[in-house]
Amino acid sequence: MTETVKILHVADLHLGASAYEKPGRPRLAEFLAAVDRTWDLAADEDVDAILVAGDVFDGYRPDAEVEREWAARVSRLIDEGVPLAVVPGNHDAPARRGAASHLDVYDRLRLESVHVFSLPDVKTLATRSGPLEVVGVPWPFRGKFFEPGESAVPADADITDQLEGILDDVIMPRLDSEIPTVLLAHLWLREGSLSSEKTFAVGPDPIIPASAVVRDEFAYAALGHLHRHQELPGTDGRAVYAGGLSRISFGDEGIPKGAVVAEVSTGGCSWRFVELPSRTFKTIAVEVETAEEAESKISDSIGAFDPADAVVRLLVRGPAAVLSELARRGLAAHFPGAFGFKAEFERTDEHRAGRPSIAEDATVAAALEQYAVDHRPPKGVKKEEVISAATELERRVEGESGGTG
Template sequence: MIKIFHFSDIHLGSGFSHGRINPKTGLNTRLEDFIKSLSLCIDRAISESVDLVLFGGDAFPDATPPPYVQEAFASQFCRLADANIPTVLLVGNHDQHSQGIGGASLCIYRTLAVPGFIVGDSLNTHKIMTKNGDIQVITLPWLTRSTLFTRRKTDGLSFEEVSQLLIESLTSALEGEIRQLDPALPTILLAHLMADRANLGAERFLAVGKGFTIPIALLIRPEFDYVALGHVHKHQNLNPSNNPPIIYPGSIERVDFSEEKEDKGYVLLEIEKGRVNWEFNTLPTRVFCTINVNVSDQEDPQKIILNAIQKKPIQDAVVRLIYQIRSEQLELIDTQAIYQALEITHSYTIRPELVSQLSRRRLPELGVENSLDPMTALKAYLDNDENLQELAPDILEAAQSLLNGEHKHQNALAQKQGVLALEIEELN
């Protein structure tokens, strides 16, 4: 069987806001985290003596990464070339310039003719020779409407109509590749796309330009032995029946807090025609931890916040502390003590959220189901607000005076109406 390493969405150079500068290297510590995860992937591929590496796209956050990020990426992938392991680099949406116009950051590896490297920047079928047999890989990079047809063809069409045209065009193009396959060889579709069954993560915020969603039916084909996907950061199998497996390995590091609870890793698989065994392997990535505590009803908010911090595994983690608090409680918070409690983290952010007095729980006796006269309702409100206790008598007296004045005005008006009625009757 042919052994394959499948991983995706490296995003090398992302998440700098969650790191700090390492004084020894001059690099952002989050960049070092991403490099470490990538290095562990390459280590495993080499130690397992895999026959082929499939990268599902999105090497960087954008198509123009700084030179030192490009160098970090190249230094890891050149190890695969040195080990004579064939590698397919698929172009994702983040690897493209201007939604596909102007080339892709990964095309340099084709220009340099790196031995054994294939850049998948077009829909094409590649027959690859490995030490354990031949295999065919269809590359399907991130597609945009300009990739499939001209703007003139979509003028005046709605978004739904354009999407339908895109799907029809892709279906036709993919069918053309399938008809040229060698039925005796194992086949893999390597694609960077958004499938309609996928559970989304950070990629919904990271996406550059508008793509379109691919129906899962387009991927479930008997000609495919395995569908290797990229783009979605959460690992998932979109076809549990595994005929064929349709696998997102997910990203190899957490980009932000939307991926806090997701496992990160890669897929190892063995394949032959009509048979495939695959396994997801996790990576020891940096922990993200959210501490969310509401202290708006607490007498000692500082103590509650510190206790909440102590209960969480924050050692060397990226932490965000969010606490809800009333404005009059702010003077009870010792920020230096909170900073000290968070010193053991890798990095942290603190976000206090002020709770409006108007958002406090309503009094049961003032509910819509209860019918109270105005003075009783006002007294109930004043009795439940400690800040108004001293002013309560004066407020009640002023309210009663207003009500008495209103009654007098109503009585006078009624008297005038009665006199007027009598005068009209006499005239008649």
């Protein structure tokens, strides 16, 4: 009979992500607690190894605090005798050729039970249940670890070809058929679906077909990058995105977060997804004709939903004059105890050009709110950031003119 190795697969921790943070209320503790719960789950399940499929950090220059806390979590696994394998994701490393990831530090320390794949490679983990082969594929930055082809920027097809070549020529011949093998990769595989309904514009992310990397020799493919937990179609249920550990933004609204516990052998695998607690993101939409009816319509829409600790987005549709009245009043009071709140307005009446709708005595914040109602903010511009920067500027200017020097 063949040995069975039990693994825990997690991805996209994004330690250091700061969306919806407020002064004095950082989110790092929340993201770290999610890692701790995952490690607790691994201990409860008595797994033989933990595989992290990339995006440990939210940025390639993590704060010292973020790095220290990640190191503490790596250290816990060393103490518990659980081997850890990690592939850097697109958030973990700069795109520049030859640039290091902060995760590479753990590779250079040559820790016996900690394995980092800075390049595609195969490593054998010594687990309590016997050896486990891990084929690691870090995020394929265009031109980073692939030789550039004829064009300076390799196309997705070039990256796919080169990745297939590395697997065929370098990695697959080295596999031991007596040992269970898993793939650990941070990749955007074409068959996957995104966490949010929005489609991305063509960007720097190479998208490759699953068939290029999910080989028959792999009992299981532990994937990271797409923040929606899913089993990839056409892979006999062997290729799985863990789907992220924490809800970061509204793209994660309603999507379960957690880890996958899998049992793998040379004969195949079985796995199950374990949902772990994560912050609630909730969108509430209302349409109003008058400012007077807004209160009751919003209350009705909230219903039994408890906003405590949630991040709430209130979408209000209505005539511009009503929206600007509501923006002036502020709507956050409807959601006591919410961790984060934002209101978004969509006008239902025609925009009459040349009609100024910003009051002369409006504050900068109110004027920008109204501007955002009248005009769609340019792509990539976040209304909240502009308002917060403008408010800070206003505060500083006032502070200077009335300050004590």
